[in-house]
Amino acid sequence: xxxxxxxxxxxxxxxxxxxxxxxxxxxxxxxxxxxxxxxxxxxxxxxxxxxxxxxxxxxxxxxxxxxxxxxxxxxxxxxxxxxxxxxxxxxxxxxxxxxxxxxxxxxxxxxxxxxxxxxx
Amino acid sequence: xxxxxxxxxxxxxxxxxxxxxxxxxxxxxxxxxxxxxxxxxxxxxxxxxxxxxxxxxxxxxxxxxxxxxxxxxxxxxxxxxxxxxxxxxxxxxxxxxxxxxxxxxxx
Numbered sequence: 001x002x003x004x005x006x007x008x009x010x011x012x013x014x015x016x017x018x019x020x021x022x023x024x025x026x027x028x029x030x031x032x033x034x035x036x037x038x039x040x041x042x043x044x045x046x047x048x049x050x051x052x053x054x055x056x057x058x059x060x061x062x063x064x065x066x067x068x069x070x071x072x073x074x075x076x077x078x079x080x081x082x083x084x085x086x087x088x089x090x091x092x093x094x095x096x097x098x099x100x101x102x103x104x105x106x107x108x109x110x111x112x113x114x115x116x117x118x119x120x
Numbered sequence: 121x122x123x124x125x126x127x128x129x130x131x132x133x134x135x136x137x138x139x140x141x142x143x144x145x146x147x148x149x150x151x152x153x154x155x156x157x158x159x160x161x162x163x164x165x166x167x168x169x170x171x172x173x174x175x176x177x178x179x180x181x182x183x184x185x186x187x188x189x190x191x192x193x194x195x196x197x198x199x200x201x202x203x204x205x206x207x208x209x210x211x212x213x214x215x216x217x218x219x220x221x222x223x224x225x226x227x
Contacts, residue, residue, distance in 0.1 A: 037164075045156070045164060045207050047216040059214040062121065095163055104170060105211050106154040110163035 002026040002109040004096050009114030012086055022079040022096030022111055030054070030074035033099030035107050036081050038092035046092070049081065050099060063089075086118045122146050122210055126219030132227040133198055141193045141206055141222045148188045149212035155184055155193045156207045158221075164207065168193065200226075 008020040022034070036048040049070040050059045058070050069082040079096050093115050097107030123146035133139050143153065151171035156164040166175050168184035171191055181196040195202055203226050208219040 044221040045158070045209075045218045047209070047218060050214075050216070061215045097163075104173075106166060106169055106209055106216075107164075108166050108175075110165075112163055 002098065004098070004109060004111035006094060006096055006111045006114035009094065009116045011117045011119060013120050014087060014118055016086055017082070017084045018086060018116060020081040020083065020094055020096075020114060020116070022081075024077045024079065024096075024098075027098070027109075029072075029077040032101075033105070034070075034072065034079045035097045035099055036070060036079075037095045037097055037107065037110075038090075039095070039113075040089070040092045043092075048094070050105075051079070053099075083116070086116075088118050090116060091118045092116060121215055122149060122213055122217050124208055124210055124217050124219040126208055126222055128222060129220060130223040130225065132225045134227045135198050135200060137198045139195050139198060139224065141208075141224075143186075143191045143193075143208035143219045145189045145191075145210055145212075149210050151187050152212035153184075153186070153191050153208055153210050155182075156209060157202075157204045158207065159204045167206075198224075 003025045005023045012018050033053050035050050051070045067085045071080045093113040095113045096111045098109040099105050100108045125144045127142050153171045155168040158164040167178050167182050172184045183194050206222045
């Protein structure tokens with residue numbers, strides 16, 4: 001059974017940095033790409049970033065490009081999201097999710113999310 | 121970026137009703153679209169992928185159709201557990217983009 005557990009959320013001041021982690025178990029982490037998706041309080045879903053199974057390709061939403069970096073450590077079955085220069089509008093629950101395949105890339109397994117609050 | 125316009129934004133319906141939710145893409149996306157269900161405080165759940173393929177384990181009352189720029193999610197006979205928020209998501213081009221969501225409420 002796939003399990004994805006996010007951590008690292010919390011309250012941070014505008015302009016500061018935070019790194020989220022997503023620990024994966026129950027499937028071969030190194031064989032699958034991974035997504036980050038976020039949801040601001042009371043709002044809809046926003047796709048944030050995608051990383052290839054081997055880390056060779058990465059893609060970002062316009063709203064985070066240049067500030068956020070997605071990465072992974074396949075030896076530790078862990079996905080990361082480094083978030084720099086945080087803004088109030090980055091306040092959201094951040095979910096990690098698996099990319100099933102190149103043909104069907106939309107997220108299938110999801111974590112429960114971790115809340116990031118950007119506030120002074 | 122591809123814009124996904126989802127309608128309606130909210131919908132009231134009764135158990136047993138047939139409901140349809142629509143997503144329109146700002147440009148053609150072939151069938152590179154999926155549908156998700158989200159309940160309060162929970163992660164989204166994938167219902168449909170490739171516009172019309174039913175995710176394993178999802179009841180057959182859910183169906184998806186469409187190609188190009190217009191897509192629909194249909195629930196043939198609403199059940200109490202179906203009241204939730206539904207989102208479309210395109211993966212034809214980066215960045216991937218969600219529709220704004222449809223909040224399906226009990227009438």
